[in-house]
Amino acid sequence: MDYEIVISSNVSEELINAVSRYWLFRDGHFVHNLNTINEKTINKKELINRITKHSHGLIHFPNCKLCFSEFEILVKDRKEFITKVNDQELVCNLCKSFSPKYQEGIPLHFPIEISINQLSEIEYKILCGIVKLKSKRLIYRHIFNNDLENHEIWKVINTLQKKGLIWIERDNSWRIKSFGFKTEILKLIN
Incomplete structure (x- = not known):
């Protein structure tokens, strides 16, 4: 912010x-x-x-x-x-x-602990990778294996975003600047 x-x-x-x-x-x-x-x-x-x-x-x-x-x-x-x-x-x-998904006064996300516990094995593995690798370059190399067109990985990334566990900061041309996450996730995945 x-x-x-x-x-x-x-x-x-x-x-x-x-x-x-x-x-x-x-x-x-x-x-x-x-x-x-x-x-x-x-x-x-x-x-x-x-x-x-x-x-x-x-x-x-x-x-x-x-x-x-x-x-x-x-x-x-x-x-x-x-x-x-x-x-x-x-x-x-x-x-x-x-947005039909927005209803004022109703929480959009569960608490982080519950969201993490609801993840599948692959979702949890990718979340851990994003949190530990941190840099865009390393995430591209080790999670995407340099294949940014991998739709399965993008589905998981989108799921993690929808659960409020990560976010992607983008520039004006919609290119990815960085991957972000809440610091409390660090404590929960270790």
């Missing part, structure tokens, strides 16, 4: 600094608490109102849980940011609008 800050064009340099500190996010949490965002003694609530009026966050997610394409979500404040980052069932707006 990447994100960027979008700031209005007509803000003071002081507010730009406060906005940058407000949105700085690392290792699953915001770096600055609300007291350290601005050194000057200004009403905290007023400052937050000014920041959220003149800026917002744009979070880039590597894959929709249904169509597996990249998508972005616009957030207006930290609370909404944290909610979206922690959401396990992120679906793009087009799938929310048009």
